[in-house]
Amino acid sequence: MSPNDALREARYFTTDVLSQWKPCGCSRRFPPGGDKGETLVLSSKERPGLGRNLFQRLGNPNIRKGRKYLFLKGATERTNFLVLAMSSLWGLGTITGAMCLGNMLSVIAEMVQGKRVLVTGSSTGIGEQIAYEFARMGAHLLLTARREKQLKEVAQKCLELGASSARHVVSDMNNLTSAQNVIEEARNKLRGLDYLVLNHVGGSGRFGPFQGDMAAVTSSMTVNFLSYVQLTVSAMTMLQESQGSIIVISSLSGRIGAPFTLSYSAAKFALEGFYSSLRRELRLREISLSVTVAVLGYIDTDNALKIIGDKITMQANPKEECAREVVRAGVLRHREVIYPYWSLKPLLLLKEWMPGLMERMLDKFLILENIL
Numbered sequence: 001m002s003p004n005d006a007l008r009e010a011r012y013f014t015t016d017v018l019s020q021w022k023p024c025g026c027s028r029r030f031p032p033g034g035d036k037g038e039t040l041v042l043s044s045k046e047r048p049g050l051g052r053n054l055f056q057r058l059g060n061p062n063i064r065k066g067r068k069y070l071f072l073k074g075a076t077e078r079t080n081f082l083v084l085a086m087s088s089l090w091g092l093g094t095i096t097g098a099m100c101l102g103n104m105l106s107v108i109a110e111m112v113q114g115k116r117v118l119v120t121g122s123s124t125g126i127g128e129q130i131a132y133e134f135a136r137m138g139a140h141l142l143l144t145a146r147r148e149k150q151l152k153e154v155a156q157k158c159l160e161l162g163a164s165s166a167r168h169v170v171s172d173m174n175n176l177t178s179a180q181n182v183i184e185e186a187r188n189k190l191r192g193l194d195y196l197v198l199n200h201v202g203g204s205g206r207f208g209p210f211q212g213d214m215a216a217v218t219s220s221m222t223v224n225f226l227s228y229v230q231l232t233v234s235a236m237t238m239l240q241e242s243q244g245s246i247i248v249i250s251s252l253s254g255r256i257g258a259p260f261t262l263s264y265s266a267a268k269f270a271l272e273g274f275y276s277s278l279r280r281e282l283r284l285r286e287i288s289l290s291v292t293v294a295v296l297g298y299i300d301t302d303n304a305l306k307i308i309g310d311k312i313t314m315q316a317n318p319k320e321e322c323a324r325e326v327v328r329a330g331v332l333r334h335r336e337v338i339y340p341y342w343s344l345k346p347l348l349l350l351k352e353w354m355p356g357l358m359e360r361m362l363d364k365f366l367i368l369e370n371i372l
């Protein structure tokens with residue numbers, strides 16, 4: 001069995017393991033012959049008792065707390081050794097690490113091939129790029145937004161990129177019944193769903209001082225929060241059947257209060273609360289459905305550049321790379337992805353320790369004379 005085959009065989013490979021697994025020693029430490037009929041991906045962090053017991057039963061006492069262990073189904077000792085050696089080299093960040101990355105990408109592509117994916121807000125921007133990422137890996141796509149002409153063009157390009165199929169459904173997420181209908185369409189046309197990508201954004205186009213406009217707050221909460229929940233509720237049965245994934249596009253404005261875009265920020269905070277709670281609840285109920293939240297910084301989509309391009313001094317990040325990171329995290333069932341990581345993560349850490357300083361740092365990016 002090749003390492004690739006072995007990886008595909010691992011029963012919990014699609015949990016949050018791949019990027020975090022750490023080698024637990026060379027193959028000689030494995031019990032001779034291993035428990036070859038079994039697949040064990042042991043997370044001593046999440047299920048310490050289970051991990052230790054199983055390893056002890058297999059005669060391996062080398063369990064260390066906080067580490068994740070991977071044991072491959074039917075893999076020979078040589079295969080295990082190869083895979084573990086690869087992951088060790090990855091840790092060193094060498095050229096071999098890059099090869100491992102290439103290997104991982106091809107495994108991800110194989111995992112997505114033929115999967116059924118719904119991407120909301122996919123007529124343009126990040127959603128469009130996410131659709132292309134899934135298309136390159138041979139997924140069946142269902143695209144949705146309000147503008148049919150754009151959706152048709154994106155669907156056509158998805159087919160050219162290698163999508164197994166690409167359909168579209170026109171829908172306005174200001175209307176929750178319309179959101180329900182999109183899921184019905186997925187049920188009828190795709191016969192199920194593996195990935196629900198919640199990405200659309202609307203109802204909060206203005207970037208300026210809050211004028212107390214309750215209609216704008218209501219509209220933003222409906223489009224940017226309630227419709228996400230409605231889509232999730234309606235798709236839940238299909239996603240449970242497929243042991244699928246929900247990918248939720250959030251923002252730094254969902255973690256740190258954002259002046260001049262209060263309604264949008266409120267909706268993103270609501271998303272973070274709902275989906276982080278849902279993730280915990282699913283885990284406690286032992287339902288195998290992953291929830292990945294994408295925390296994004298400033299991305300160079302046409303609309304973002306138009307709305308805030310002259311109001312902040314920050315550099316926008318490429319939407320193509322953003323979409324790649326989001327899709328990879330979603331497929332690997334990570335709990336969250338932060339993009340761009342090295343710009344945003346320090347801010348998020350600073351928020352806990354020195355919120356005032358962090359806010360003043362962010363304020364410096366605003367061009368107030370263009371906003372007020």
Ligand SMILES: NC(=O)c1ccc[n+]([C@@H]2O[C@H](COP(=O)([O-])OP(=O)(O)OC[C@H]3O[C@@H](n4cnc5c(N)ncnc54)[C@H](OP(=O)(O)O)[C@@H]3O)[C@@H](O)[C@H]2O)c1
Nearest residue numbers: 121123125126145146147173200201202251299301303304
């Ligand atoms: N770009 C950034 O800097 C940035 C930063 C942080 C987070 N994000 C998040 O990333 C996601 C995508 O952002 P983006 O910049 O790619 O947005 P975008 O370019 O403005 O695209 C928004 C998408 O949502 C659709 N949409 C808008 N209103 C809708 C409605 N009422 N019903 C259904 N679909 C609707 C739009 O299509 P139609 O107009 O055809 O309906 C479009 O496909 C959003 O969740 C956003 O909050 C973006």
